[in-house]
Amino acid sequence: MALFLHLRQLEAQPVHISHKVCETRHFAAFKLTGGRKPTEAGIYLWLTGRAAARALPFPIRSKRAGSRGLLRATGAMSLSESANLRRCHLATWQDEQPGGVDEPAVNKNLNPLVDQYPDMSFLNPSEMVMGHIIQNSTRACEHPNPMLDSGCLRANAARHIFWDASQVKAAIVTCGGLCPGLNSIIRGVTKCLRNEYGVREILGVSNGYNGLSDPDKNPPISLTEELVRDIHMKGGSIIKAARGGFDAPKICDNLAKQGINVLFLVGGDGTQFAGNLLFEEARKRNLKVSIVGIPKSIDNDVVLFDRTFGFETAVDAASQVIRNAWVEASSCNRGVGIVKLMGRDSGFVAMHAATAADVVDLCMIPEVTVDLKDVLAHVDAVLAARGYMVIAVAEGAGQEMVSTGKKDATGHTVYGDIGVHLRDTLNAHLKPSGGRTFYIDPSYIIRSVPIIPNDHIYCVRLANDAVHTAMRGYSGVCVGAMHNVICMLPSKLMASGKKKVRQHSSSWQGCVQICNMPRALAGLSE
């Protein structure tokens, strides 16, 4: 933020920040041209800390630095990606300069909520939530996200908004696989748009991106208050969730044709990656559409935000199934209950469900590589001590044991079935001593359950704040909780990877302790 202020001061003078020369975790260098004095032009360097100076690839000088102009170091921080929102607001999106948005200067419409609830407190449109809140962290070197260093903008209702609500035509689409809570999001977005902002035209786009690229083949439905009234009581998506069909130019043509100027994209990192491409296409055409993503992943593998909606429900359902497996295993001599859970690349569901059920002896996740002989040794040890045990395994775990070497039509690796492999291997291993497994694969059951009440609250918060964010004029952003405060982040950050369980997180270490897993299966030395 300090850098931002510094640059803004310079901007007030006839100095032009032509471009960012380079940026690392420790410093950012900007090229400045013009200036009142000849010495004001040149390359300016901002450091994030004094210690960082030691890491610089060239010496810092406080005076003229040869033909490159003035090289100057200050103690200020560079503005990180999280707060670079100028290009994500419809009033300033053609402006390439980094920085935040001066909302009071560009949002001129009074929020209709002001009339409806005059006593409500509206946020100061520059309220930020800091990305990192732990000081002196033992795991500071693991922070995956220096991009949050400048903080994240809160995504709540503001007194002044960009859009005139009477001119808004909105649409919502659900992409990817199912996840509990999709209907709560559809309902929340519809209700907030209708009841708080008075928006009358709200479309539910059917079949994911297919419905946006080809609305004739996949006609949208009109989302009325009556239609959405009770939909949070059931799982699934009333507008259908689907993969495929993404075509940014076609979608922009159709948005323009249908007059849709506010669009909500509900989907995982793939959906938000595509959403960012759509935002760039709209930006290129100057087609004013607020595109706001609401990240969805039953695996909870969306980066940066605290958690995804539906994840808590999935953990709740998965831990019930684990307890069923415990009933079977503990009612049988030398019984081993195995539950395979969703989690292709990230083991959050397995880790949290194992911790919540609190009857699991081995939790296997994709992030931790294990050796089959260590698994068998642990099974033998637990059975010898207690006579039964329970294993929770994420679908993406132990792939080195079951690798298929195949790719699907979209180039994704086809995973081997680790659950069936464990079942068959353990049955063969236990047969001579009279033991057996009880294998349960509840994947689609878990994905299709209705949302639990506490998770529904999260959906409603996300839906409301997605609407407020869109009405404030932002586009190419996603909303999600950061330290339990709903914020917005540029969508391209969501597409920067998948969130994984960190072996040295207190959550995984806690799970290892609760399951009493031996060192060889805990992955803590990795």
Ligand SMILES: Nc1ncnc2c1ncn2[C@@H]1O[C@H](COP(=O)(O)OP(=O)(O)O)[C@@H](O)[C@H]1O
């Ligand atoms: N790299 C990409 N380029 C273009 N479209 C994509 C890309 N990744 C995903 N999409 C679109 O988003 C849809 C949902 O993405 P997918 O990865 O299947 O699920 P999720 O959003 O849950 O990660 C895809 O079916 C596709 O239409």
Ligand SMILES: O=P(O)(O)OC[C@H]1O[C@](O)(COP(=O)(O)O)[C@@H](O)[C@@H]1O
């Ligand atoms: O059977 P489908 O629909 O292809 O989906 C299965 C995959 O979707 C996932 O549930 C991921 O979904 P999310 O995008 O919600 O994280 C994986 O765990 C699973 O492998």
